[in-house]
Amino acid sequence: MDFAFVCGWCDSDVTVWGEPVASWWTDKYELPDEWECFYCEGVNVTPPPPWTPAD
Numbered sequence: 306m307d308f309a310f311v312c313g314w315c316d317s318d319v320t321v322w323g324e325p326v327a328s329w330w331t332d333k334y335e336l337p338d339e340w341e342c343f344y345c346e347g348v349n350v351t352p353p354p355p356w357t358p359a360d
């Protein structure tokens with residue numbers, strides 16, 4: 306699932322892919338600790354959940 310974040314460097318809306326974690330009791334996703342903005346290539350640290358699912 307894609308999650309929506311805002312780049313802390315250029316304020317762009319960025320979607321980050323969250324890998325589904327196999328578990329039978331809840332829906333969980335695993336995101337990288339940090340991600341690179343598609344627009345400015347700035348590195349952002351993933352904030353703690355809950356995250357906003359991207360449309």
Ligand SMILES: [Zn+2]
Pocket residue numbers: 312313314315316317342343344345346347
């Ligand atoms: Zn950026």
